[in-house]
Amino acid sequence: MDLQIALLLGQDGIVNGAIYALLALALVLVFAVTRVIFIPQGEFVAYGALTLAAFEAGKTPGTLWLLLGAGVLVALIDTVIAVRGGNPGRIKRIVLWDLALPAAIAGLVLWLEPATLPLAAKVALSLAIVVPLGPMIYRLAYQPLAEASVLVLLIVSVAVHIALVGLGLLFFGAEGSRTTPFSEAQFNVGTLTVNGQTLWVLGASCVLIVALYLFFGRTLYGKALRATAINRVGARLMGISTTLAGKLSFTLAAGIGALSGILIAPITTVYYDTGFLIGLKGFVAAIIAGLVSYPLAAAGAILVGLLESFSSFWASAFKEVIVFTLIIPVLVWRSLTSHHVEEEE
Amino acid sequence: MRMKSLVAALLSAGVVTFAYADITVGVLVSATGPAASLGIPEKNTFALMPTTIAGEKVKYIVLDDASDTTTAVKNTRKLLTEDKVDVIMGSTITPNSLAMVDIAAEAETPMISMAASARIVDPVDAKRRWVFKTPQNDVQMSTAITEHMNNSGVKTVAFIGFSDAYGEGWWQEFSKIAEVRKMKVVASERFNRADTSVTGQILKIMSTNPDAILIAGSGTPAALPQKTLKEKGYKGKIYQTHGVANNDFLRVCGKDCEGTFLPAGPVLVAAQLPDSNPVKKSALEYIAKYEKAHGPGSVSTFGAHAWDAGLLLANAVPAALKKGKPGSKEFRAALRDALEGTKNLYAAHGVFNMTATDHLGLDQRSRVMVKIEGGKWVAQK
Incomplete structure (x- = not known):
């Protein structure tokens, strides 16, 4: 191995690591706020990428119907609860968010013929379809169980993951897709060639991380999320709605997932089930951070990316083994250094 | 309520009696999971197969094994014990097919696999007597x-x-x-x-x-x-x-x-083959059928393996019918013998000539070298 190969591998590892970092941040966020280990995180990656690919192929993506269906379901449940609870004033909001918004997005998609639009508009439409699925999934699957134990929430996550993968196969078929790169530019740095898309991935990841930092540090909603993460009961006593915090964190997670998918779709072929493995690697990074620390999760993700890249050079048959075995020493180290607090039931 | 269940019981009894008169084909494909891109065209192909062979009605029971070996075994047992199938077609992938060999042999039911590995049918021993396959060996x-x-x-x-x-x-x-x-x-x-x-x-x-x-x-x-x-x-x-x-x-x-x-397989570039190639006609026939149902350009070589399995069956059934009624042990044994006796069957992927030691039966006519040129498959001489 000479320096050039090491540099190429390093570049590859950092680009993959940047995507894992985004997913790890989303996983940490969702776990901290709602105690949900969000296995379906990866599905948003696939949904985002494949929705964009469907637009490029001139098809109407199946996720649009999922959005409409989930919206109707959420609206039905919430309306029944609102009427029973003697609170019919809420119905207006429900109709606006769960019926009117998806219908407007659907109208836009069907009316605009996305295949003819510029890339940025396609990306925006894809995000508009996939991101609202986040809070809807929270409403349908997790909100009724918000106070359940971590284990129950994990089991629900597995169920949601399997349901979403199955729907992905139905919507997009078994074969993968690629999308056109954001930029075809190539830069030569010494002996190294850097693609425009690589810079997009790194740039977008950095921007997102900074944006999240500002969101949590400077805005009221961000602070509310942090407060819920630190102490749920305390946050409720201060008038912060845990339901709103849950929905908000799922919206962010869906947004980060879908955007990651859109970023990697030009670099690699994305399948209906690609998201799971990417999400798992993000999860390894999140574990390195003990599911609490954002900077550690990002650093862990870069480590996972680099480890993966170099092990694919040295021992390609054992690549996944090496990456996932990383969890064991990390867990040993964490359980030795941090003192464990039993979860109160 | 009681009335309803009585009607249901009568109806299902009726279905069972009818089913005994028909040839029942149990199909197992990997229509979901990692092998879905192979399994889906196969599943589509079974919908195009003849509903009568030699005057007998044919009933296809198609199950999905989710590319998972355990599910494949479970569904094979279900097909054999509950549906009493006369022949098993499947599965799409090698690990599943290998696991099914034992069960098919135990039930003395012929099985035609659509998976690639030579180990499924080679060597032909007491168990693999019952097993055939259509895709070319690696x-x-x-x-x-x-x-x-x-x-x-x-x-x-x-x-x-x-x-x-x-x-x-x-x-x-x-x-x-x-x-x-x-x-x-x-x-x-x-x-x-x-x-x-x-x-x-x-x-x-x-x-x-x-x-x-x-x-x-x-x-x-x-x-x-x-x-x-x-x-x-x-x-x-x-x-x-x-x-x-x-x-x-x-x-x-x-x-x-x-x-x-x-x-x-020749089916990929069938239209480019010389007219003298015996496989051209049979391959084009499949392509025309599939594309009529699923649109131009939708055909894949994987679905053609399923088609070939159907052709093998259609070719073997008339001989087997002479020796037993569908649903009987004699019929299954006769079907096995007839499959083994397949001679010069022109299919989508080649010409099948089975023997007691070769349960694949394909020769060089089952493969062509192809080059990708201008985004198309181009046959090499």
Whole structure:
């Protein structure tokens, strides 16, 4: 191995690591706020990428119907609860968010013929379809169980993951897709060639991380999320709605997932089930951070990316083994250094 | 309520009696899970198969095994014990088919697999007596590749394959034959179907500077190493296996796949075959049927394996009917004998000539070398 190969591998590892970092941040966020280990995180990656690919192929993506269906379901449940609870004033909001918004997005998609639009508009439409699925999934699957134990929430996550993968196969078929790169530019740095898309991935990841930092540090909603993460009961006593915090964190997670998918779709072929493995690697990074620390999760993700890249050079048959075995020493180290607090039931 | 269940009981009793008069075909395909891209066209193909053979009604019971061996075993038992099928068709992939061999033999029911590995039918022993298969053996395909490499003067070759049974199977066949053919294998790497990057493996392969590279993957995942090779400026020959022979691969790989060679069943390039080729007519017939139902360009070689299984059955049933009624043990045994006696059956993937020691029955006419040119499959002479 000479320096050039090491540099190429390093570049590859950092680009993959940047995507894992985004997913790890989303996983940490969702776990901290709602105690949900969000296995379906990866599905948003696939949904985002494949929705964009469907637009490029001139098809109407199946996720649009999922959005409409989930919206109707959420609206039905919430309306029944609102009427029973003697609170019919809420119905207006429900109709606006769960019926009117998806219908407007659907109208836009069907009316605009996305295949003819510029890339940025396609990306925006894809995000508009996939991101609202986040809070809807929270409403349908997790909100009724918000106070359940971590284990129950994990089991629900597995169920949601399997349901979403199955729907992905139905919507997009078994074969993968690629999308056109954001930029075809190539830069030569010494002996190294850097693609425009690589810079997009790194740039977008950095921007997102900074944006999240500002969101949590400077805005009221961000602070509310942090407060819920630190102490749920305390946050409720201060008038912060845990339901709103849950929905908000799922919206962010869906947004980060879908955007990651859109970023990697030009670099690699994305399948209906690609998201799971990417999400798992993000999860390894999140574990390195003990599911609490954002900077550690990002650093862990870069480590996972680099480890993966170099092990694919040295021992390609054992690549996944090496990456996932990383969890064991990390867990040993964490359980030795941090003192464990039993979860109160 | 009681009335309803009585009616239901009567109805189901009726169905069972009718079913006994029909030929019941139990189909097991991997329509979901990792092998879905192979299983779905197979499933579609069964919908096109004849509903009567030699005057007898044929009932197809299609189940999905989710590309999972345990489910395949469970569903095979279900087909055999509950539906009392006369013949099993499936499964799509090798591990599932291997697991099903024991069960089919135990129930003395013939089975026609649509999976590639030679081990499913070879050697023909007490159990494999009951088992047949339609896809070409990997070894037939890899001799085609090594022959082509030899003829174009390749001296050193590198291998990159799936880190699963498919890649390993190819590695074993290919490394053996390459040695016989005096070619030096300079690198052997693995990648996963779901990998998002193969840069590491490709860099390692390129550092050994081989004349040619064989990528042993199936479906669109096999496009990733090829795209990375082009991106890193590899100039040598690139070979793929017949696992990529569907149009989705061309769509995903795009211009990076220009000039790639692969062996494939004749159905892939049926229209380009000379009229003297006996397979041309039967292959075109399948393509016309499939594309009529699913639109132009939708056909894949995998569905054709299922079609061939159907042809084998249709060819064997008339002889078996003379010896027993469908649903009986005699019929199943006679069907097995008739399948083994298949002679000169022109199918979509070649000409079947079964013997007591060869339960595949395909020869060189079952493969052609294909080159990707201008985003299309072009048959080589």
